[in-house]
Amino acid sequence: xxxxxxxxxxxxxxxxxxxxxxxxxxxxxxxxxxxxxxxxxxxxxxxxxxxxxxxxxxxxxxxxxxxxxxxxxxxxxxxxxxxxxxxxxxxxxxxxxxxxxxxxxxxxxxxxxxxxxxxxxxxxxxxxxxxxxxxxxxxxxxxxxxxxxxxxxxxxxxxxxxxxxxxxxxxxxxxxxxxxxxxxxxxxxxxxxxxxxxxxxxxxxxxxxxxxxxxxxxxxxxxxxxxxxxxxxxxxxxxxxxxxxxxxxxxxxxxxxxxxxxxxxxxxxxxxxxxxxxxxxxxxxxxxxxxxxxxxxxx
Amino acid sequence: xxxxxxxxxxxxxxxxxxxxxxxxxxxxxxxxxxxxxxxxxxxxxxxxxxxxxxxxxxxxxxxxxxxxxxxxxxxxxxxxxxxxxxxxxxxxxxxxxxxxxxxxxxxxxxxxxxxxxxxxxxxxxxxxxxxxxxxxxxxxxxxxxxxxxxxxxxxxxxxxxxxxxxxxxxxxxxxxxxxxxxxxxxxxxxxxxxxxxxxxxxxxxxxxxxxxxxxxxxxxxxxxxxxxxxxxxxxxxxxxxxxxxxxxxxxxxxxxxxxxxxxxxxxxxxxxxxxxxxxxxxxxxxxxxxxxxxxxxxxxxxxxxxxxxxxxxxxxxxxxxxxxxxxxxxxxxxxxxxxxxxxxxxxxxxxxxxxxxxxxxxxxxxxxxxxxxxxxxxxxxxxxxxxxxxxxxxxxxxxxxxxxxxxxxxxxxxxxxxxxxxxxxxxxxxxxxxxxxxxxxxxxxxxxxxxxxxxxxxxxxxxxxxxxxxxxxxxxxxxxxxxxxxxxxxxxxxxxxxxxxxxxxxxxxxxxxxxxx
Numbered sequence: 170x171x172x173x174x175x176x177x178x179x180x181x182x183x184x185x186x187x188x189x190x191x192x193x194x195x196x197x198x199x200x201x202x203x204x205x206x207x208x209x210x211x212x213x214x215x216x217x218x219x220x221x222x223x224x225x226x227x228x229x230x231x232x233x234x235x236x237x238x239x240x241x242x243x244x245x246x247x248x249x250x251x252x253x254x255x256x257x258x259x260x261x262x263x264x265x266x267x268x269x270x271x272x273x274x275x276x277x278x279x280x281x282x283x284x285x286x287x288x289x290x291x292x293x294x295x296x297x298x299x300x301x302x303x304x305x306x307x308x309x310x311x312x313x314x315x316x317x318x319x320x321x322x323x324x325x326x327x328x329x330x331x332x333x334x335x336x337x338x339x340x341x342x343x344x345x346x347x348x349x350x351x352x353x354x355x356x357x358x359x360x361x362x363x364x365x366x367x368x369x370x371x372x373x374x375x376x377x378x379x380x381x382x383x384x385x386x387x388x389x390x391x392x393x394x395x396x397x398x399x400x401x402x403x404x405x406x407x408x409x410x411x412x413x414x415x416x417x418x419x420x421x422x423x424x425x426x427x428x429x430x431x432x433x434x435x436x437x438x439x440x441x442x443x444x445x446x447x448x449x450x451x452x453x454x455x456x457x458x459x460x461x462x463x464x465x466x467x468x
Numbered sequence: 469x470x471x472x473x474x475x476x477x478x479x480x481x482x483x484x485x486x487x488x489x490x491x492x493x494x495x496x497x498x499x500x501x502x503x504x505x506x507x508x509x510x511x512x513x514x515x516x517x518x519x520x521x522x523x524x525x526x527x528x529x530x531x532x533x534x535x536x537x538x539x540x541x542x543x544x545x546x547x548x549x550x551x552x553x554x555x556x557x558x559x560x561x562x563x564x565x566x567x568x569x570x571x572x573x574x575x576x577x578x579x580x581x582x583x584x585x586x587x588x589x590x591x592x593x594x595x596x597x598x599x600x601x602x603x604x605x606x607x608x609x610x611x612x613x614x615x616x617x618x619x620x621x622x623x624x625x626x627x628x629x630x631x632x633x634x635x636x637x638x639x640x641x642x643x644x645x646x647x648x649x650x651x652x653x654x655x656x657x658x659x660x661x662x663x664x665x666x667x668x669x670x671x672x673x674x675x676x677x678x679x680x681x682x683x684x685x686x687x688x689x690x691x692x693x694x695x696x697x698x699x700x701x702x703x704x705x706x707x708x709x710x711x712x713x714x715x716x717x718x719x720x721x722x723x724x725x726x727x728x729x730x731x732x733x734x735x736x737x738x739x740x741x742x743x744x745x746x747x748x749x750x751x752x753x754x755x756x757x758x759x760x761x762x763x764x765x766x767x768x769x770x771x772x773x774x775x776x777x778x779x780x781x782x783x784x785x786x787x788x789x790x791x792x793x794x795x796x797x798x799x800x801x802x803x804x805x806x807x808x809x810x811x812x813x814x815x816x817x818x819x820x821x822x823x824x825x826x827x828x829x830x831x832x833x834x835x836x837x838x839x840x841x842x843x844x845x846x847x848x849x850x851x852x853x854x855x856x857x858x859x860x861x862x863x864x865x866x867x868x869x870x871x872x873x874x875x876x877x878x879x880x881x882x883x884x885x886x887x888x889x890x891x892x893x894x895x896x897x898x899x900x901x902x903x904x905x906x907x908x909x910x911x912x913x914x915x916x917x918x919x920x921x922x923x924x925x926x927x928x929x930x931x932x933x934x935x936x937x938x939x940x941x942x943x944x945x946x947x948x949x950x951x952x953x954x955x956x957x958x959x960x961x962x963x964x965x966x967x968x969x970x971x972x973x974x975x976x977x978x979x980x981x982x983x984x985x
Contacts, residue, residue, distance in 0.1 A: 192949060196913050197721060397721035461933060 172261060173296060173321050175235065176459050177201050178391040178407045179400050180324075180364055184209035185238070186218035191225045194234070197397035198404070200459070201235035206251050207242065207266050215247050219254040226258025237262040237298060243273055249280055256284040256295055262321060267329070268299035269306045271316035278317045296321045302329035307348045314359035322362030324393060325352050328369070338369075340376055342383055353388050362390040371396050381406045408460035409453045417453035420446055421467050473851050473900045475975045478962060481612075487972045492874050492905055495827065495970040503628035506671040508696065516644040517698045522676065523556045525697045526634075529672040531557060534564045535633040538670060540662040541571035541595070542638070542650060542799060546709030549638035549676050551578050552701065558587045564610075566590030568630050570621060570662035570820070571865055574598040575709070584608045592630060594618055595865025596855075596964075604963050605861045607979040613862075613964040615855060615901075615977075618662070618798070619824030619831065619871035620969045625669050626825065629971060635670035637663045637690055638704045642677040646695025647688035650800075650817070651810055653679030655705045658779075658800030658809045660689035664819040667694040678704045689817060714781035714802040717759055718752035722913050726753045726882050729911045729934075730840050731760030735768075736932035737925060739837040739877050742770040747777045747833075747872050750801050751842035753882045753911075758782035765791055776823065776832055778868065779805040779815075787812060796832055798823040798868070824871030826969040833868075833875030840880045841869055845897040848939050850904030850919045852881060853897040855966065858890045860956040860980040862964060866901040870969050873906035878925065885912040891946035891953060893939060898956060899966055900975040914945050957981045 181199035183190050185206050194202045204225065210218040226236060238260040240251035244267070255263055265277050277297055285293045297319045301307050307330070314323060325348050331337055336344040345366070356363035365384035368377045377399055384392055385406050392403050409417070423437050424447050434443040457463035469477050471488035482488065519525050531537065537557070539550040550569065555578070557565060563586050571594045572579070580599025582588045589610035594617060596604060604613045616624060624630045639648035640655045650660040655678055667673050667690045674697045675690060684692075718724060730753070734740050746761075748754045759782065765771065772792040775783045779797045781804035786792045794814040800806045809815045824833045844864060845853040852873075855864040873879040883892045893912065908925055910917045915937040918926045929936060958978035968974040 193722075193913065197725060398719070398724070464933075 172235065174362070175200070176455050177235070177322065177362060177364065178456070178459065179403045180237065180391060180393045181397065181400065182209070182239075182367070182393065182395050184218070185222040185225070186210045186214055188221055188225065191221065192229050195231040197400050199234060199394065199397075199400050200391065201237050201262075202231060203237045203239050203264060203393070204260075205239045206247070207239050215241065219251060223254045223258040226255070226260055235261045237264050239264040239266055242267040243276065252277070252280055253284050253287070256281060256290065256293065257288045259290075259293070260295060262296040262298050264298040264300060266300050266326065267302050267306075268313060269301075269303060270309055271312040274299055274313055274316035274320060278319055281319070295319070298322055298324065300324045300326045301352065302326040303333050304330075307351050310352050310355035311358065314355045314361050320361055322364055322390065323352055323356050324364040325349060325366045327366030340379070342380060349387060357388070363388070365389040365392040367393045367395050368399070369395060371398060374398070374402065378402050378406065404460060407456055408462060409457050411462065413453055414457040414462055417450040417457070418463070418465060418467060420450040421454060424450070471973065473849070473903050473974060475900055477973045477976060481962065481965065481973060481976070489903065489968045489972040489974045492903065492969070494972065498827065500627055500827070502626055503631065503669070505669050517646050517695060518644050519697045519699055522552055522699050522701065523560070525674045525699050526553070526556055526560065528697060529634045529674060531560075531562055531634055533562055536566040536568050536590070536631060538632045538635045538666045539567065539569040540637060540660065540666065541569065541573065542657040542660060542662060543575075543655065543705035543710045545573050545575045546655075546706035547573075547575045547638065548703055548705050549636060550576055552676075553636045554579050554582055554587070558582055558585070563587055564589045566592065568592040568632055569594075570618065571595035571867070572597070572600050576600055586610070592616065592621070592624070594621055594867055596862045597864070601862035605977070605980045606982075607959070607961055607963055609963065612962050612976075614967060615866060615964055616967045617824070617866045617870040617969050618820050618868045619826050619833070620967050620971065622665050622821045622825040623827045623969065624967075624971060625665050626821065627827065627971070632666055632670035634672040634674060635663070635666035636674050636676060637667060639675050639677045639690060640704070641679045641681045641685055642675045642698055643681055643683040643685040643692070644698055645683050646673070646675050646690065646692040646698050647683070647685040648675045648677065648690035648695070649685055649687075650689055652681065653677070654707055655679070655703070655710055656707070656806050657710050658806035659797050659817040661798040661818060661820050661823065663690060665821055667691070672696045674699060676701060676704055678702060711800060711803045711806045714804045715750070715755065717782065718756050720752060722884060723753040724756055726884075726911050726913055727756035728760045729916060730757045730880050730882055731764055732932070732934060733880060733909055733911065733916065733929060734761060734838050734878065735764045736929045736934055737878050738928065740764070740768075740770070743773040744770070744837045745774045745776065745835060746772055747775065747836055747839040747876070748783070749841040750778060750780055751882070754840045754842055755780060755782050757840050757882075758786060762786060762789075762791065776836065779808070781805065784808040784812075784815075787815060796823070824868055824875070826871065826874070831871075831875070833871050836872060836876040838878050838880065839872040839876040840882055841873065843881045843883045843892065846881055846883065846893055846907070846910060846939075847897045847904070848893075848895060848943055850907040850910065850939065851897060851900045852902040852904075852907060853899045855901045856898040856977060858898065858953070858956075860898055860958060862977060866966070870902040870906065873902050874969060878908050879906060880909045880911060881907055882911045885914040885942060885946045886950050889950045891943070891950055893942045893946050894953065895943060899977055901966055903968070903974065910939060910942070912942055915942055917942055
C-alpha cells in the first residue's frame with residue numbers, strides 16, 4: 170500500500186486547533202506531522218479543531234511530510250466525525266489513541282472505508298496507526314499489529330501507560346522497558362513499524378538524546394516529538410554512519426546484480442550475503458538519503 | 469527622477485548637488501576637502517572646564533535659534549542626555565533646532581512634542597522610533613528628516629554636509645578637563661565610538677557625565693583638546709537599559725533553524741577559512757549564528773581573525789574561547805560586551821568612521837567577509853527595508869545595515885517569511901534602506917534564495933548540497949499564505965529622505981495618511 174513503509178523517523182505532534190502552527194509544521198523537516206484532535210484540543214473546541222483541520226489539509230502544501238490525524242478515542246462521541254473530517258481533507262494516516270484491541274482497528278478501518286466512499290475517494294487508501302496506552306493493549310500488541318492491511322505501525326503512549334502501571338518517568342526508561350520490548354517484538358513479527366514515545370522535558374535535550382539513542386538501539390523506526398527542537402536530534406541519531414552507508418550501498422548493489430545473474434547466495438568481503446539482507450541495507454540507504462548523506466539512486 | 473533601485477525621487481529634492489542613488493560605488497574615488505570646526509583657543513591655564521549646569525553650558529556655547537546640536541545613542545533606550553539638553557533648550561525659548569543624532573529611540577519620546585512645538589524643526593538620524601517617529605511620519609517636522617546609515621552620518625559630517633554647532637556628549641566617566649570614556653561609572657556603555665567624530669568636527673563640545681574621575685581619564689575616547697565644557701549631572705541614563713543583561717540565545721526553533729542555515733551557507737563559501745571576519749546583528753536568529761559557526765570552525769580547525777559590530781555576548785564568548793583573534797567595537801549591546809572591552813586586551817574600541825564611513829580612505833567594513841542581518845521587508849530585487857513598518861510609520865534604524873552589507877563579501881539577510889499576517893518578502897517594500905546590490909543571500913524559514921548577481925555563491929551552495937529557491941518563489945509562497953497586501957496610502961509630502969551611504973538619495977518616506985474610521 171502506498172506510503173505504508175515510508176521513513177518515519179520523526180512524528181511531530183501539532184494541535185489541529187492552532188492554524189499558525191499547522192500551516193508551517195512541515196518546515197522543520199519532520200517526516201510525519203500528527204495533527205492532533207485529541208488531547209491538545211479542549212472538549213468544547215472539538216468541532217472548531219475539525220474545521221481547522223479540514224481546511225489545513227485542503228489548503229496547506231505539507232511539502233511531502235506525511236499528514237497523520239490523531240482522532241479522539243473510540244470511547245468518545247467524536248472519533249467518527251474526526252475520521253470524516255480527516256478523510257474528506259485527504260489525510261494520509263489516521264492514528265487511533267488508546268487502541269485496546271484488534272476490534273478497535275477493524276472498526277476504524279471499516280469506518281474509514283465508508284467515509285472514503287462517502288467522499289468519493291474509494292482509492293484513497295487512508296492508512297492506520299495505533300497507539301497503546303494500557304497494559305491490556307500492550308499485551309494484545311500482536312493481534313493489533315495484524316488486524317488490518319492498512320496498519321502501518323504502532324506506538325506506545327508513554328505518559329498514560331506509566332500512570333496505568335503506577336509508576337512515573339525515570340531517565341533509565343526501566344518503567345516502560347517491558348512495554349517497549351513487547352511492542353517492538355509484535356511489530357517486527359507482523360512486519361509493521363514501531364515508534365517510540367514522546368519525551369516531554371524540552372529543556373533536557375541531553376536526556377532526550379540519550380532516550381533517542383536507546384530507542385534506536387532497541388530497533389524503533391522513529392520517535393514521536395512534541396517540539397521542532399527535537400527533530401534534528403532524532404535525525405542525527407538515526408542517521409547511519411558513512412561506513413554503514415557505504416557497506417549498505419555495496420550490499421544492495423551486489424544483491425541486485427547477483428540476482429540478475431541468478432545467484433541467490435554469495436560472499437562479499439568475506440561475509441555471506443543473500444536476499445534477506447536486502448531490506449535492511451535498503452533501509453540504511455533510505456535513512457542516509459533522508460539525512461542528506463546519500464546522493465545515489467539505489468533508493 | 470528614478471534612481472538605481474527604481475525609486476522615484478522628487479526633482480525638488482535634487483538641488484545643491486544632491487543626486488539620486490546610482491549604485492553603491494558611484495562616488496568611489498571622489499575627491500573632497502574635509503571641513504574644520506571653529507575653535508575657541510584655551511591658552512590661559514585653567515583648572516577646570518566644569519560648569520554648573522546643562523543650562524549654563526548651553527548659554528556659554530551660545531546656542532541660538534536655527535543651530536544644529538548632536539547626540540550619540542550609546543545609552544540606547546536608557547539615554548537621559550538628549551532629553552535633558554533639549555528640555556533646557558526648549559525652556560530657554562530657543563527654536564528651530566536641528567538634531568543631528570547617531571540615533572533616536574523610544575527614550576526620546578518627549579522630543580516628539582518639541583517637534584510639534586517647533587523647538588525642533590530639523591532631524592538627522594540613523595534611527596527613529598516611538599513618538600518621534602509618529603511625529604515625523606505625520607508631517608509635524610518642518611523639514612524632511614534625513615535618515616542615514618552610521619557610515620553615512622560620519623560621511624556627511626566629514627564632508628561638511630552636516631555642521632554641528634554644539635555636540636552634547638554623554639560620558640560614563642570624564643575628568644574636569646573633558647577627557648571622556650565609555651568605561652566606568654554607573655552608566656558604563658563600553659565605548660563612545662559614535663561621539664568621536666562629533667567631538668572632532670563640532671564647533672563646541674560639551675561633555676555631560678554622572679561620574680567625575682581624577683584627571684587624566686585615560687585613554688580617552690573623547691579627548692580634552694576637543695572639549696569646551698564639562699557638566700556633572702545626577703544621572704545620564706538608566707544603567708538597566710544602557711547595558712542590559714545578555715540576551716539568552718534564542719530557543720525559538722524557527723530562529724534556530726534559520727541560524728543553522730546561515731552557518732551552513734557561510735561554511736559553503738570560500739570565505740569561511742582561517743582568518744575570516746564576521747559581523748552579526750542582534751536579532752534572535754542573527755545572534756544564534758554564532759552558536760552554529762563554532763562547531764564548524766572547530767571542525768575545520770579555523771579561527772576568526774576579527775569580529776566587528778555592534779558587539780554582544782555571543783561574540784565575546786567566541787573571543788574568550790580563543791576562536792576570535794580580536795574584536796573591533798563601535799557599540800556594546802549588553803553587559804558582557806561592556807565588560808569585555810574593559811578586560812580583554814584584544815577587544816578594541818574604534819570610531820564609527822573606522823567602522824563604516826564609505827568615503828574615508830577605507831573602513832573596516834570594506835574588509836568584512838560575512839555579515840548576518842535582519843530585515844523588516846525585502847523585495848524581489850533584494851532591496852531591504854529596516855526603517856518603516858508595514859503601516860508606513862517610521863519605526864526602525866538603518867544603523868550599520870547598509871554599511872556592513874555593502875562591504876561584506878557575503879551578506880546574509882535572515883528573516884521569517886511572514887510576520888503574523890504581514891509578508892516579509894514582497895513585491896515592493898515601503899522604503900529602501902539597503903540596496904539589493906548589497907545583499908547576497910536571503911534565509912527564511914521557508915527556503916533560501918541567493919541574489920542572481922552572485923552566481924559564484926549559487927555554485928558554491930549547490931556544490932555543498934544546499935537547496936535553493938528563488939526570491940520570487942518565496943514571495944509567491946508568502947502571498948499564498950497571507951494574501952497580497954494592499955498598498956499603503958501616503959500623502960504626497962516627503963517627511964524623510966533616506967540617504968544612501970554616499971549621500972545620494974535612495975528613497976523618500978512620505979507622510980502617512982491615517983485611516984478614517
